[in-house]
Amino acid sequence: MTSTLETPAASPDASPDAREVRVAIIGSGFAGLGMAIALRRRGETDFVVLERAGDVGGTWRDNTYPGAACDVQSNLYSFSFAPNPRWGRSYSEQPEIQAYLRATADRFDVRRHCVFGADVTSARWDDAARRWHVTTTAGEFRARVLISAAGALADPARPDIPGLDTFAGTVMHSARWEHAHDLSGKRVAVIGTGASAIQVVPAIQPIVDSITVYQRTPAWVVPRTDHPVKPWTRRLYTYVPGLQRGIRAFLYLFREFLVIGLAKNRRFLRPVAKLARTHLHRQVRDPKLRKALTPDYTIGCKRILISNDYFPAVAAPNAELVTAGIAEVRPHSVVTRDGVERPTDTIVLATGFSVTDLPIAKRIRGREGRSLADVWSDGMVSNRSAAVAGFPNLFLLVGPNVGVGHTSMVYMIESQVAYVDDALRTMDAEGLDVLETTPAAQEAWRSLVAEKSKGTVWLAGGCASWYLDRHGHNTTLWPDFTFRFRRLTRKLDRENYVGVPAGAPASRPEVAA
């Protein structure tokens, strides 16, 4: 950004000790780091990355449960500008992805912009000062632009089960694993059968005394084509980087084919469903267990999971799959609705995250002090998944309708980073103090997403998933090919924003819309 713009006077309620920065980014996962790196790469240094934890990494710093790994090949699940020729496996495990993120932060020298231990407790737009006042547990900041990259899967969801608080043993969420808690010889209950459960169950089943998996809805599971990467392949990737880029492109295109079935014509999902059924039949002999593990909704409606060891783990002699539904938790047991009480030492909550009610939304307040959560009380809305009317100079990364289940989130994140970066450069080029999207643009984006979502497997596949909000609207997923998202967000749609030049009186987008 240029430095020609004058800093308006602080409003009377601004803290005099607040640190002034051009850009404040919340979060240091793939999105926050990607944004910080984009700024650094074009010479911008006046920014901070506010991170509540003590290290970068986000998802990959927090999800350290046994078996944690990505389910998109690492050659694709990584930054396009920072390929890693040394991946040890085709689908890397958590420690390697976390190491990659740390190394990438160091390589692009963004760690010195990070303020760790800075939990953003509130961010408030000050119309007079044209600044965001950001309050954190590590001090106050005043920022011209606020970019929230606080993560959609960053805050564990705790299920509302009667008696859970009275449990005398250890209760831990998969995303907050307590490594000091020894599971060997324990009777363990795993609640949930989603993407985390499917990794954690086979990892702990061999060491526990018994494992009970409480399932509400079975998942569609296909084989995991994971393998170690041979040393000569790694050497090839190092000396012929084009090869790794080619493989990345192939993986990307291959995965985009799935969108034809997921979003356009469900007939194309039939071979995938057949593959999943064959996988289940091969791995589970017991017809009763097989039936309990067979989904009754269309494949793809919930995230398609990949595993070679989940079914064998659930079918193991020390494992039990329970579908009766949990009635209550008692101090030493879990009781299901059919009245059966199972003595339990440890409860693992593999119950996912707060997705459609993002906690950060309660903390960000725009014009007239309205929080994002208020504005989104009837469902998340935005212009191009990145900006919200009434929240000037705020950009969202991995906000509404950016999620993808079939491919790498990093592709979506890089699309968004380019869009936000273009917005920042536009502000500089035009000498704008304020850039705010219009309600009309937001409505147009909402209609586009709703139109694209019609007839997709996520809406019509017969399942209840976290992709949909309480009204049944798709507010989390991008319901089309990801290259279309990239095309739509390639550049700032300037016509959908009202800009206020430095020194000029404010003009409201409501007027301009």
Ligand SMILES: Cc1cc2nc3c(=O)[nH]c(=O)nc-3n(C[C@H](O)[C@H](O)[C@H](O)COP(=O)(O)OP(=O)(O)OC[C@H]3O[C@@H](n4cnc5c(N)ncnc54)[C@H](O)[C@@H]3O)c2cc1C
């Ligand atoms: C177990 C697991 C496996 C996954 N596997 C895949 C996969 O294989 N492929 C894929 O595409 N996606 C996968 N995902 C999705 C994954 O979350 C995204 O790919 C990506 O890592 C998201 O990055 P992010 O930066 O948006 O969010 P995050 O990585 O969640 O980072 C958000 C950061 O913001 C910080 N933060 C939040 N609130 C505040 C606050 N108030 N103040 C300060 N800091 C704050 C958090 O501490 C965190 O560091 C997986 C998710 C999980 C949980």
